[in-house]
Every structure is written in structure tokens, then in C-alpha cells.
Amino acid sequence: MTGLSPIDYRLMLPMVELTIFALGLLLIDLWIPPEWKWLNATGAFIGVLFSALCVWQIQAILPPRGQIGFYNSLLVDRFAIYFWYLFLAAAALTILGSSRYLDIENEHRGEYYALLLISVVGMMCMAAGIDIVLMFVGLELTLIPAYLLFGFRGRHGKEKENHARAREAVRKFVFHGLFSSAIFAYGLSLLYGFSGSTNLAHIVRALGAVNPRDPVVIIALLTTITGLLSKIAAVPLHRWAPAASETALTTISGYILSLGMAAAWVLFLRIVVFGMLPLRAVYAPVLTVVAIATLTLATVAALMQTNTKRLLAYSAIVHTGYILLSFSVIGSERIASPAFFDALKAMLIYLPVLTLMNLGAFLVIAALRQGAVLGDDLADLTGLFDRSPFVAVTMLIFLFSLAGIPPAAGYLGKYYIFRSLVESGHRSLAAAGVVFSLLGLLYYWKIAKPIFTRQPQPNPPLPVSLGMRSTLAITALATLVIGVYPRPLITLVSWVLGIAQATHVAGK
Amino acid sequence: MTPPMTPTMTPYLFYTLAGLAIAGSTLVVTRRKPVHAALALLVTLLAIAGLYLMLYAPFVAGVQIALYAVAVTALFLFVIVLMNLLLNQPLKLQPPSHSVLRFAHRDYSRVWPVGLAAGCGLLASFTYALVKSRTLFPDRMVSPSGSNTQQITTLLYGENGRPGQYILSLEIASLLLLVTIIGAAIQVGSSRSVIAPLKKEEPRPSVEDRDERRITNH
Amino acid sequence: MLPITTVHYLVVAAALFGIGVSGVLTRRSPVIVLMSIELILNAVNLNLVAFSRMWGNPQGQVFAIFVTVAAASQAVVAVGVLIVLACGVVARGAARNREPSPNHASLPNGLPNGDAE
Numbered sequence: 068m069t070g071l072s073p074i075d076y077r078l079m080l081p082m083v084e085l086t087i088f089a090l091g092l093l094l095i096d097l098w099i100p101p102e103w104k105w106l107n108a109t110g111a112f113i114g115v116l117f118s119a120l121c122v123w124q125i126q127a128i129l130p131p132r133g134q135i136g137f138y139n140s141l142l143v144d145r146f147a148i149y150f151w152y153l154f155l156a157a158a159a160l161t162i163l164g165s166s167r168y169l170d171i172e173n174e175h176r177g178e179y180y181a182l183l184l185i186s187v188v189g190m191m192c193m194a195a196g197i198d199i200v201l202m203f204v205g206l207e208l209t210l211i212p213a214y215l216l217f218g219f220r221g222r223h224g225k226e227k228e229n230h231a232r233a234r235e236a237v238r239k240f241v242f243h244g245l246f247s248s249a250i251f252a253y254g255l256s257l258l259y260g261f262s263g264s265t266n267l268a269h270i271v272r273a274l275g276a277v278n279p280r281d282p283v284v285i286i287a288l289l290t291t292i293t294g295l296l297s298k299i300a301a302v303p304l305h306r307w308a309p310a311a312s313e314t315a316l317t318t319i320s321g322y323i324l325s326l327g328m329a330a331a332w333v334l335f336l337r338i339v340v341f342g343m344l345p346l347r348a349v350y351a352p353v354l355t356v357v358a359i360a361t362l363t364l365a366t367v368a369a370l371m372q373t374n375t376k377r378l379l380a381y382s383a384i385v386h387t388g389y390i391l392l393s394f395s396v397i398g399s400e401r402i403a404s405p406a407f408f409d410a411l412k413a414m415l416i417y418l419p420v421l422t423l424m425n426l427g428a429f430l431v432i433a434a435l436r437q438g439a440v441l442g443d444d445l446a447d448l449t450g451l452f453d454r455s456p457f458v459a460v461t462m463l464i465f466l467f468s469l470a471g472i473p474p475a476a477g478y479l480g481k482y483y484i485f486r487s488l489v490e491s492g493h494r495s496l497a498a499a500g501v502v503f504s505l506l507g508l509l510y511y512w513k514i515a516k517p518i519f520t521r522q523p524q525p526n527p528p529l530p531v532s533l534g535m536r537s538t539l540a541i542t543a544l545a546t547l548v549i550g551v552y553p554r555p556l557i558t559l560v561s562w563v564l565g566i567a568q569a570t571h572v573a574g575k
Numbered sequence: 576m577t578p579p580m581t582p583t584m585t586p587y588l589f590y591t592l593a594g595l596a597i598a599g600s601t602l603v604v605t606r607r608k609p610v611h612a613a614l615a616l617l618v619t620l621l622a623i624a625g626l627y628l629m630l631y632a633p634f635v636a637g638v639q640i641a642l643y644a645v646a647v648t649a650l651f652l653f654v655i656v657l658m659n660l661l662l663n664q665p666l667k668l669q670p671p672s673h674s675v676l677r678f679a680h681r682d683y684s685r686v687w688p689v690g691l692a693a694g695c696g697l698l699a700s701f702t703y704a705l706v707k708s709r710t711l712f713p714d715r716m717v718s719p720s721g722s723n724t725q726q727i728t729t730l731l732y733g734e735n736g737r738p739g740q741y742i743l744s745l746e747i748a749s750l751l752l753l754v755t756i757i758g759a760a761i762q763v764g765s766s767r768s769v770i771a772p773l774k775k776e777e778p779r780p781s782v783e784d785r786d787e788r789r790i791t792n793h
Numbered sequence: 794m795l796p797i798t799t800v801h802y803l804v805v806a807a808a809l810f811g812i813g814v815s816g817v818l819t820r821r822s823p824v825i826v827l828m829s830i831e832l833i834l835n836a837v838n839l840n841l842v843a844f845s846r847m848w849g850n851p852q853g854q855v856f857a858i859f860v861t862v863a864a865a866s867q868a869v870v871a872v873g874v875l876i877v878l879a880c881g882v883v884a885r886g887a888a889r890n891r892e893p894s895p896n897h898a899s900l901p902n903g904l905p906n907g908d909a910e
Contacts, residue, residue: 073740260803694813
């Protein structure tokens with residue numbers, strides 16, 4: 068083995084860029100006077116742009132099978148590049164939308180952006196990692212800034228009655244997260260025990276040689292998947308999501324529930340689909356049951372909510388349920404069969420759209436704050452259309468997308484998932500999915516209704532900052548464009564999976 | 576020098592250390608005073624370090640003692656003391672209730688049988704699984720060649736000018752520690768921002784008042 | 794007696810795991826919940842080191858070191874969050890009664906925040 072080659076450095080460059088900018092922000096923040104704090108946001112945004120540029124450079128020279136680097140710990144294949152772009156885009160949108168919001172909440176510090184950028188570094192590790200050590204450390208690197216950002220209390224967090232809620236929320240979010248990380252680590256240790264190597268490729272090979280119904284294998288499966296399910300907020304380990312969304316600052320809730328969940332899904336896909344592929348007949352039924360439970364419980368809970376942010380959190384959980392449904396297809400089909408790839412394709416289409424629409428919805432709530440409205444209660448949304456038609460229309464687009472109504476992009480993911488379910492014979496699951504989608508219309512209507520009611524005396528107009536306006540515009544536009552013209556996204560996903568097909572056929 | 580495969584003392588040493596670890600961990604989750612739990616945790620961590628030594632992993636045992644048994648335990652003890660101080664809780668507790676079932680006061684959650692059942696269930700099922708699948712884990716105990724620390728550092732830092740296999744994970748872990756430090760700095764800052772406005776409101780005897788009082792007093 | 798095999802160590806680790814899980818689910822005091830999570834992570838480490846011995850390569854031990862590092866940073870972060878919240882409680886209490894309370898748990902004396910009187 069020779070030393071690190073220039074290829075390795077190039078693969079690492081996006082992460083390095085983000086780290087450099089994060090460290091720079093930490094230093095610059097010490098010298099910036101309070102009224103110039105938006106420079107932090109600008110610096111962070113530029114950092115994300117540079118990182119995206121480096122990702123593009125990698126993509127330009129990427130061999131078809133993906134590039135392995137760092138002694139088999141990093142596999143930057145098309146899957147990784149796809150999600151790297153997604154993470155960077157969502158991070159850029161969050162940064163754009165946070166600046167004025169943080170000003171209002173008195174929490175405008177450079178550490179916010181630095182933690183955000185470092186968290187994205189962790190997500191990139193998870194997406195491109197092929198060594199379970201790297202993936203575990205990446206997971207921690209993603210979550211610990213989230214716990215710290217969760218502790219930013221904002222103006223209203225320092226008040227009396229919010230402290231008790233904050234303690235409960237800390238227990239539910241931080242401790243629950245640590246607990247599930249620990250369980251996940253236990254599963255990883257067993258995976259290492261089967262294979263004697265921390266490389267996911269070796270683990271797949273070793274798991275292929277083991278009897279899938281062996282008790283210890285089941286335990287390894289159980290613990291690994293439990294840990295991962297908690298990260299994507301599936302029932303019964305979903306309690307952290309409403310707590311996190313309610314008590315954290317809105318942009319942070321948005322970041323955790325959209326970007327954080329997307330990263331958790333990427334880890335889930337990498338480990339469960341790519342890493343534990345031989346065992347899919349065992350875990351697929353479990354995941355299907357979990358999916359139905361998630362859909363049911365989250366829908367019921369969402370219908371009962373009066374708090375906007377909790378409702379959005381439960382809606383995010385419902386979407387997790389939809390994505391989990393496609394695992395029944397993955398479990399029952401042969402590898403490299405078209406149905407298998409259809410299911411994967413559905414998931415890969417769903418995830419970016421889901422991230423965008425979740426993030427957009429939370430950013431709209433953050434935009435409300437700029438009008439001195441807390442946005443917690445559904446009643447706070449009343450008359451939004453009168454106050455700011457722009458914000459109301461973008462929210463409508465996001466709601467359409469979440470509910471799965473064309474032309475907003477949300478219907479795409481659901482359509483592909485249901486289609487793959489029907490084509491592989493799981494018609495009842497598809498029917499259940501459609502039923503839950505229709506029920507979803509009810510609770511999204513709960514959000515939409517106050518926005519478009521006309522009030523007897525009109526409220527003052529909502530001043531929305533340029534940053535927030537551009538963020539909302541970009542996100543809403545992207546949602547609409549993808550919904551109206553999905554061909555590029557689908558081609559992109561097929562390109563991503565084209566390589567996965569060759570990988571599996573080659574028996575990697 | 577290869578160590579013998581089953582030296583004579585091994586079973587006794589193993590059962591002692593294992594028993595110590597399990598007893599310590601049971602104490603951790605059952606003690607009512609957090610200080611007792613922290614000390615039980617210390618015993619558990621040291622016993623586990625002993626088990627690592629039995630597994631011919633001296634470096635990991637050293638890391639375990641230095642990081643866990645020293646740093647984390649000190650952290651927990653400090654936070655227990657600090658929380659007691661901050662929340663003004665009396666260090667002695669209320670007298671225990673007589674009925675065993677009335678654990679439902681502030682130490683244990685109200686649904687403690689669920690947790691207990693879950694823990695015992697997990698333990699039983701894992702043990703059953705592990706014992707049943709004994710064949711999966713061959714009995715061989717491969718004797719290590721060379722120095723253990725050397726091997727680990729080769730994996731981490733490499734040798735002869737090339738980095739080790741886990742160099743990227745190492746860098747990411749160092750980022751993780753940086754995040755921890757940032758977090759500590761933020762939290763000091765945020766608590767100060769809570770404390771500072773309150774300090775301003777409390778009336779302070781000014782220097783002149785104090786001098787005047789001293790002059791008038793004698 | 795039976796010769797000690799890998800499975801013995803794995804059973805000890807499983808025991809620690811089970812006890813840790815029951816601790817997390819049962820106890821209410823956040824510090825003790827944190828300690829239980831540390832127990833679970835120690836179970837993970839024991840698994841890893843035992844497997845490392847079984848397979849004869851030090852990769853498991855390296856993984857164990859990384860898990861230890863992650864666990865330590867988790868503990869620090871969680872502890873910090875707890876203290877910030879406890880500070881908030883005290884701030885609320887001190888704001889409620891204006892005069893400094895007689896026991897030394899009031900803010901200026903109790904907290905080492907570096908400001909001299």
C-alpha cells in the first residue's frame with residue numbers, strides 16, 4: 068500500500084472545504100460587531116458553494132464504478148455524489164433562511180453556522196463511507212452539532228414555562244438519540260464479529276455465508292436496524308421528532324427534520340440495503356410492519372395536533388412511513404431485478420423532494436417570526452395570505468407537495484413507490500398508502516385553512532427579509548419545476564442506480 | 576513470546592472481573608443517589624479494563640482507564656455536585672418507602688417494570704442467542720504478534736511515511752472533539768448570558784457605603 | 794471448568810447491554826440515564842475487543858477506541874446541555890426572589906463564572 072494519492076485528497080476536498088469555512092467562521096465571529104453578523108451567513112454560504120464546486124470536480128473525473136479512497140474507507144460513487152449535492156443544497160437553503168431569523172431570536176452567532184457546516188461534513192462521511200468506523204463517527208459528527216444547536220434557546224426559550232418543556236425535550240431528543248446511537252454501535256460490533264473486518268463489502272460477503280435465521284444474526288439485525296430506525300423517526304422510536312421540532316429554534320428544527328433525516332436515510336440505505344443485502348428476506352417483513360405502524364400512528368397524531376411545528380414533525384414521520392413501505396419490495400425481489408431497482412429508484416426520488424418540502428415548510432414558519440409571530444400555534448398562521456401573499460403561496464406549494472398533489476413534486480415519490488408496490492404484487496400495501504395519503508389531506512388542510520381565511524381587521528403586512536424570500540422562492544420553485552418536469556430528476560436517479568446495478572451484478 | 580492458550584488462572588480471573596462488572600453495572604442502574612451510581616460506574620469501568628487486559632488488548636485497556644475511568648467519571652462526579660449545588664437539592668434523600676412496589680417517586684419512572692422487563696428480556700435473549708450460535712464464533716484465540724500498541728498505531732497513523740487505514744476516521748473523530756469543545760464554549764456563553772442580566776439587578780453595596788459603615792462602626 | 798471462550802466475553806457484554814438498556818428506560822435522573830448509555834457503549838467496546846481477539850486483527854480495537862472517543866464527547870455534550878438547563882432553573886429562581894438566598898446555591902457565589910465580587 069502506498070501513501071495517500073492525489074485522488075484521495077481530491078475526494079476529501081469537499082469535506083475539507085466545509086471544515087475550513089467552519090473554522091474560519093468561528094474565528095471571524097469573534098471580531099464581527101453584532102450588526103454585521105450576516106457576514107457569518109455569507110461566509111457559510113460561500114463555503115457551501117466551494118464545497119459544491121469540489122463535488123463537481125470529483126464528479127467530472129468519476130469512474131463509472133465509483134472511486135474508492137482512503138484505504139477502502141471512502142467510496143465516492145454516484146449515490147454519494149447525488150446525496151452530497153442534496154446535503155449541500157439543503158444546507159445552503161438553511162443558511163440563507165437563518166440569518167434574519169437568528170437576528171430576531173438574539174442567537175446570531177458564528178457557532179451556529181460552524182456547527183451546521185461540520186454537521187454536513189458528518190453527513191458526507193455517512194453518504195460516502197464504506198467502512199463502518201467512518202460511518203459511525205460520521206453519524207456522531209452529524210448528531211452532536213444537532214444536539215448543541217438544539218440547545219440554542221432563542222428569546223422565548225429563556226422564559227419560565229419553556230424550561231420544563233425544554234428539559235423534557237432534551238430527554239426525548241438528546242438522550243434518545245444517544246441511546247439509539249449506542250444500540251446501533253452494538254449492532255455494528257456484531258457485524259464486525261461476523262466478518263472480522265470493518266469494511267462493508269467484507270461484511271456483505273460474510274453475511275452471505277451465514278444462515279440468515281441464526282439467532283445472533285437476528286440480534287445483529289435487530290440492534291442495527293433499531294438504532295437506524297430511531298434516526299429516521301419510525302415508530303416506536305419517533306418521540307424525538309415532535310419534541311425536537313417544538314422546542315428548538317425553527318430553522319434548527321427544519322434542519323434536523325429535513326436534512327438530518329435525509330442523512331439518516333442515506334445511512335439507512337447504505338447499511339441496510341447495501342450492507343445487509345443477504346438478510347433482506349428477514350428484515351423486510353419487520354420493516355413493512357414498522358411502516359404501517361408509523362403511518363397509522365403518525366397520521367392519527369397529526370390529525371390531533373394544534374401546534375404547527377409538531378404537526379410538521381408528524382407529517383415528516385408519515386413520509387418516513389411511506390419510504391419504509393418500499394422495503395417490502397426490496398425484501399421480496401431478487402437482486403438486480405427491475406422491481407428491486409424500481410423500489411430503490413422510488414426512494415431516491417422521494418428523498419430530495421422530501422428534504423426540500425420539509426425544509427421549505429419549516430422555513431415558512433421561521434419567516435413568520437420576522438413578523439413577530441411565534442408560529443407555534445396553528446392560529447398564528449391566520450390571515451397569512453393577507454399579510455404576505457408570497458409566503459402564503461410558497462406555503463401552499465409546500466403543502467401541495469407534502470400532500471402529494473400535482474403539480475408540486477411530492478406526488479412523484481409517492482407515485483413511484485405505489486407503482487413499485489403494485490407491480491411487485493403488494494397491492495394491499497399500495498392501497499393502504501393511498502388511504503394514508505388521502506388522510507394526509509386532512510391535516511394539511513388544517514395548516515392551509517388558517518392561512519387563507521380572511522380576517523375582519525387585517526394584520527400588518529409581514530416583512531420578509533431578502534434572504535428568506537430568496538430561500539423560499541428557490542425551494543418552492545424547485546418543488547414546482549421538479550413536479551412539472553420530472554424527467555431530469557428521474558434520469559439522474561437512473562444514472563445513479565445504473566452504477567448500483569453494475570455493482571451488484573459484479574457481486575461486490 | 577506467545578502466551579499459553581488457557582493459563583490456569585484464567586477462569587477465576589475472568590469470573591471475578593465479569594462478576595465485578597455486572598455487579599457494578601447493576602448498582603449503577605439501581606442506586607438512588609447519583610454519587611453512588613458514579614462510583615459503581617467507576618468499578619464497572621475498571622473491571623472492564625481488566626477484561627480488556629485478559630483479552631491481550633493493553634492499549635485499549637489504557638485508553639479505557641484514561642478516558643472512561645478517569646475523565647468521564649470525573650465529569651459525572653462534577654456534574655452531580657454541580658447539579659446538586661445549582662438545583663439546591665438536599666444531598667440526603669427522603670426515607671425509603673416500605674413497600675417495594677412504591678418505587679414510583681422521582682428516582683424511577685412510573686413504568687419501571689417495562690424497563691426492567693425489557694432489560695431482562697434482552698439479556699436473556701442475547702445470552703440464549705450467543706450460546707446457541709456458539710459455532711459461529713470459533714473457539715480460536717489468535718495470539719497477537721508483535722506489540723499491540725504498535726499494531727494499533729499502524730492502523731491509525733501508519734508507518735514508513737504512509738498513513739494508516741483509519742486516517743480519515745481519525746480526522747473526522749478529531750472534528751468531533753472540536754465540536755465538543757465548541758459546544759462547551761457555547762454553553763458557558765449561554766449560561767453567562769442568563770446569569771449576567773440577573774447579576775446586574777441585585778443591589779451591590781458600593782465601596783463608599785462599605786467604607787462609611789466601617790468608619791461609623793468603630 | 795469450561796475454558797473461557799469468546800462467547801463468555803460476548804455474554805458479559807450482552808449482560809452489560811441489557812442492564813444499560815433497562816437503566817435508560819427505567820431511571821428518571823438524567824445523569825443516571827447518561828451513565829447507563831455509557832454502560833451500553835462499554836458493552837459495545839467489550840464486544841469489539843473480544844471479536845478482535847477472535848479474529849486476530851486489531852481493527853476491532855481501533856473501532857473500540859473510536860467508540861470510546863464518541864462516547865466521551867457525547868457525555869460532555871449531554872452534560873453541558875443539562876447544566877445549561879439547570880442554570881436556567883436557577884436563574885428563574887433567583888429572578889423570583891430578589892435577595893440572595895441564605896444557602897450558598899445562589900448564583901454569584903455558587904457558580905464559578907470567573908467574575909470576582
